[in-house]
Amino acid sequence: MVKKDGDYYQCEICKLHYTDRSEAEKCQEWCSSHDSCNLGVASKSIEATRDRKTHL
Numbered sequence: 473m474v475k476k477d478g479d480y481y482q483c484e485i486c487k488l489h490y491t492d493r494s495e496a497e498k499c500q501e502w503c504s505s506h507d508s509c510n511l512g513v514a515s516k517s518i519e520a521t522r523d524r525k526t527h528l
């Protein structure tokens with residue numbers, strides 16, 4: 473189950489946050505059937521976006 477965490481949706485498996493519920497669901501679906509993160513999905517997470525900004 474995707475968890476609502478404040479303004480964001482969290483994948484309960486990899487703990488990444490998303491602004492879009494469908495992205496979080498996609499992430500969780502991937503995480504539950506694979507043993508690693510899907511970079512295409514994970515790159516849309518709050519953490520990845522924040523990271524990208526800090527590294528500019």
Ligand SMILES: [Zn+2]
Nearest residue numbers: 483486499503
């Ligand atoms: Zn995930």
